[in-house]
Amino acid sequence: MARILVVDDDPDIVNLVNIRLRKQGHKVVMAGSGAEALAVTSEDPPDVAVLDVSMPGLSGLELCRLLRGSEGMTDLPVIFLSARVLPEDIEAGKSLGARYLTKPFVASALFDAVNSSLKAPDEP
Amino acid sequence: MKGGLWPQLAEDIALSAVLALPIVGDGNVLGVIVLFHRAAQMRDASLISTLSIMGNQIGHWLQRKHSESEADKQKGEFFALVSHELRTPLTSIVGYLDLILEAEADALGDELRDYLVTVDRNAKRLLSLVADLLFVARLDEGGLPLEFKDLDFVRLAEEALEAARPMAESKRLTLELSSQALAPYRGDAQRLGQTFDNLISNAVKFTPTGGRVEVRLGVDDGVLVVEVQDTGIGIPSTEQGHLFERFFRASTATHEAIPGVGLGLTIVKAIVEAHGGSTSVSSEVGEGTTFRLAFPPPPARDEEGGSEVAA
Numbered sequence: 389m390a391r392i393l394v395v396d397d398d399p400d401i402v403n404l405v406n407i408r409l410r411k412q413g414h415k416v417v418m419a420g421s422g423a424e425a426l427a428v429t430s431e432d433p434p435d436v437a438v439l440d441v442s443m444p445g446l447s448g449l450e451l452c453r454l455l456r457g458s459e460g461m462t463d464l465p466v467i468f469l470s471a472r473v474l475p476e477d478i479e480a481g482k483s484l485g486a487r488y489l490t491k492p493f494v495a496s497a498l499f500d501a502v503n504s505s506l507k508a509p510d511e512p
Numbered sequence: 513m514k515g516g517l518w519p520q521l522a523e524d525i526a527l528s529a530v531l532a533l534p535i536v537g538d539g540n541v542l543g544v545i546v547l548f549h550r551a552a553q554m555r556d557a558s559l560i561s562t563l564s565i566m567g568n569q570i571g572h573w574l575q576r577k578h579s580e581s582e583a584d585k586q587k588g589e590f591f592a593l594v595s596h597e598l599r600t601p602l603t604s605i606v607g608y609l610d611l612i613l614e615a616e617a618d619a620l621g622d623e624l625r626d627y628l629v630t631v632d633r634n635a636k637r638l639l640s641l642v643a644d645l646l647f648v649a650r651l652d653e654g655g656l657p658l659e660f661k662d663l664d665f666v667r668l669a670e671e672a673l674e675a676a677r678p679m680a681e682s683k684r685l686t687l688e689l690s691s692q693a694l695a696p697y698r699g700d701a702q703r704l705g706q707t708f709d710n711l712i713s714n715a716v717k718f719t720p721t722g723g724r725v726e727v728r729l730g731v732d733d734g735v736l737v738v739e740v741q742d743t744g745i746g747i748p749s750t751e752q753g754h755l756f757e758r759f760f761r762a763s764t765a766t767h768e769a770i771p772g773v774g775l776g777l778t779i780v781k782a783i784v785e786a787h788g789g790s791t792s793v794s795s796e797v798g799e800g801t802t803f804r805l806a807f808p809p810p811p812a813r814d815e816e817g818g819s820e821v822a823a
Contacts, residue, residue: 471599
């Protein structure tokens with residue numbers, strides 16, 4: 389059981405990921421934008437973050453850098469969950485040492501990514 | 513002129529005359545064609561005028577190629593955007609459907625469950641269409657990036673057959689795989705898996721109830737041969753030459769109202785050719801169709817992880 393930050397500008401997707409992770413016994417912190425994510429995590433850092441990539445305002449990639457620049461989150465494991473499926477998009481996400489899942493996602497792949505993130509924060 | 517190259521050349525091989533003509537496109541000099549002659553030449557106005565027409569023509573051609581590749585790039589960006597915008601709502605459609613379908617059996621009832629399975633199947637069909645459109649747009653942008661690794665063709669075929677099994681069973685089709693022992697092949701497993709998926713799902717789609725789909729793998733004179741044979745509706749011989757064209761659909765397919773957009777075989781051909789292979793088809797209406805892929809042994813290559821192959 390972990391504390392997981394879920395950020396996506398589409399509320400239906402935030403809720404879908406939330407339902408999936410809660411059913412696995414995790415505690416989920418939801419945010420609809422990068423700014424909101426920074427606000428809700430400033431007091432209480434999550435164990436893992438699931439981030440959309442294309443969002444108005446801060447992109448997921450920028451948010452990833454900012455979160456890891458914050459106190460207590462230097463080694464925050466990040467899983468990108470994005471509808472951007474081109475090889476260069478996936479490469480950009482992975483270059484930050486993050487895992488990358490494409491939308492639509494398979495629930496079991498999300499669970500695998502969360503579980504392996506908790507064990508080994510950096511993608512090999 | 514500016515550099516020291518021409519005077520040097522002139523001295524080295526005793527050139528006495530030089531004529532330079534600009535390649536002009538849209539008011540800019542895009543390049544220069546330079547002609548040399550060993551003997552001194554008189555200035556020839558008609559030659560200069562002919563050559564400058566050539567220079568202009570080449571300039572126009574370059575300009576047109578340039579705008580075509582710009583247009584392809586913009587088209588690629590457009591498809592990437594459309595793909596992203598379609599995938600986002602599809603994520604919710606497929607995701608929430610999965611949640612419902614995972615609910616306990618008696619909470620739904622068989623009839624409602626069947627309706628939802630139909631919705632789910634169609635949402636996934638839409639998703640694979642989005643993926644196919646993005647794929648061909650990428651081809652236009654100038655290539656198909658491949659990741660070469662050792663792979664097992666038999667396993668690729670088995671996986672694709674497994675994926676096609678539910679559909680095949682609903683039509684009571686026999687699926688068969690026959691193969692001789694194959695050496696590991698160096699190729700892009702994901703892309704080649706896609707060619708098996710496309711060929712086998714086509715075969716299943718176009719074969720009437722009770723029919724048969726057979727996949728054969730073998731080596732013929734060093735060439736790795738894949739054949740996917742069905743007992744389906746077949747393709748008229750006059751249309752077989754167009755099968756691999758984008759958005760082409762055989763009259764037998766449209767006549768039977770079998771769904772599809774005509775991208776599957778375009779994608780197969782692009783992937784096979786990017787591996788140095790070739791595609792062919794033989795078919796008879798009402799009898800069935802056999803697609804044949806031939807992969808010549810790859811030339812000895814250096815041990816690089818990936819390479820860019822032009823489409």
